[in-house]
Amino acid sequence: MGALTSERSSVKVRLIKGKAKACAEALERWGETRARREAEIERAVESLDEKGMVVLEKKIMDDLLEFERYLEDEEVLEALPRAIADITELTSEPERATIETMHRALGDADEASARALDGLCSELSAIEVDPAWRGRLMAEVQRSAAENGWSAGNFAYGSTSFSTWSELFARCDALRARARTLDDEDFVVFGSSAGWLVFYAAATLRARAYRGFEILQTLHDTALRALTNFEHHTSSKIDFVRADMLSASLQSVGLIVLTSLCWDEAVYEACARKLARELPLGALVIDYRDALGRHDAFTRLTDDPIRLPVSWNPRQAFYVFAKTT
Structure with a gap:
C-alpha cells in the first residue's frame, strides 16, 4: 500500500x-x-x-x-482533480457495451473486434490491480528517474478507458475522419504504458501499423504479454518498442498520441521540437495538455478542450492538433 x-x-x-x-x-x-x-x-x-x-x-x-x-x-481557474484515484476509473456514466463504443469511433466495427478488446481490457485491468506488479513498477520508476535526472512524476501511471477513447473520436470530426484514412500511415503513442491506447487503436482505426514507445521495462513487458493474447487480425501490425521516444521515426505517422500530462518540461519541449521537425504535414496529434499550441507548426482543431473521465480525473482535458507547417 x-x-x-x-x-x-x-x-x-x-x-x-x-x-x-x-x-x-x-x-x-x-x-x-x-x-x-x-x-x-x-x-x-x-x-x-x-x-x-x-x-x-x-x-x-x-x-x-x-x-x-x-x-x-491557460485554464488557470480549472479545478484540480478532487482525488487521484488508486485504480478505479472515475466515469460519469456506466460503461457502454464495447461494440456500441466501437461504433462511435468506427462505424463498421465488428463483434470479433469487440470480443478481442473486451478480453484485452480484462487482462490489463487485472494486472494493474496486482500489488506485486505495482511495486515493481514503482521501484523501476524511482531507478529510472535517478538514472536519467528526471522527476519521478515524469513516469506517473494512469489509464484511459475505452469509452473515453471512443467518446474523444465521437466529439471530434477530424479524428473520426482520420479513423477511416490511415491505411497508408502509422498510429503512434509516445508513452504507451501497458499498451492500452495502442490496442484501442488497433481495434478501431485503419492504420498501416500501430506502434507504442515506452521507456519503462515493466510496462513494456506487460504490453508484450498482452499482445500475445490479443486475438485480432491487426495483432501482426502492432509493435511495442522499449526506447526513448526521441529516437522514433515519424516518417509515416498520420496520428500520434502524447501521454504528456506529467512529463517534465524539458522532456515535453524536446518532444515538441521533434514533432515540429519530423511529423508529416497533415498528421494529427492527440495530447493531454495544450502546450503544442505554443509552437507555430501546429494548429488546434477544437475551440475548447474535450473533457472526459480518466483514472486520475473525472474531467481530463484532451486537445487535438494538426501539423500545418
Missing part, C-alpha cells in the same frame, strides 16, 4: 505544482498591468485630464477582458 500511496502523491504533487505555477504567473501578469494603469490614472488625476480618464476607463475594461481570456486560454 505504501507504494500506491507514494504513486498517487507524486501525481497529486505534480498537478498541484503546475497549478500553483500557473496561478503565480497569472498574478504576476495582472500585477504588471495593474501597476501600469495605476500610474496612468495618477497622472490623469494630477493633470485633471477628463478625456484621458475616459480613455483609461476603456483601457482598463479591455485589460480585464484580455486577462479573462488569458485565464480561460
